[in-house]
Amino acid sequence: MYLFITVIQALVAAALVGVILMQRSEGGGLGIGGSPTGMLSARGAADFLTRATKWLAVLFVALSILLAALAVAETDTGALETTLERTSAPAAPADPLAGTAPAAAPASAPAAAGSATAPAAGPATAPDPLATPAN
Numbered sequence: 688m689y690l691f692i693t694v695i696q697a698l699v700a701a702a703l704v705g706v707i708l709m710q711r712s713e714g715g716g717l718g719i720g721g722s723p724t725g726m727l728s729a730r731g732a733a734d735f736l737t738r739a740t741k742w743l744a745v746l747f748v749a750l751s752i753l754l755a756a757l758a759v760a761e762t763d764t765g766a767l768e769t770t771l772e773r774t775s776a777p778a779a780p781a782d783p784l785a786g787t788a789p790a791a792a793p794a795s796a797p798a799a800a801g802s803a804t805a806p807a808a809g810p811a812t813a814p815d816p817l818a819t820p821a822n
Contacts, residue, residue, distance in 0.1 A: 689757050696750045703743040710736045 711733065
């Protein structure tokens with residue numbers, strides 16, 4: 688039904704444009720004034736076009752209101768989902784210079800009390816691609 692009324696709306700709009708373009712641009716719009724002559728005179732044709740414009744405009748507005756009401760009735764607002772609800776944890780920040788995502792730091796075993804151990808090594812670094820090889 689919505690599609691049918693939309694097609695009727697388009698036909699009314701095209702007819703309204705055609706009737707408006709056929710009128711002379713002399714003013715006195717929408718039936719102001721009258722003519723004692725019949726329908727066959729130029730004034731009678733202008734009165735007909737003015738009345739046709741008025742009724743096509745009324746029909747256009749009525750169909751617009753009807754289509755708006757049908758659009759609201761056909762829209763289901765019960766299934767609206769928001770994107771603000773998040774169920775997953777945010778990702779860990781990546782190091783843009785490393786080229787890969789950071790790995791989790793391995794858990795080191797606690798050193799025994801009184802034992803001398805070497806200090807923990809820092810993170811492994813990639814070789815410098817711009818460095819000259821040693822020969």
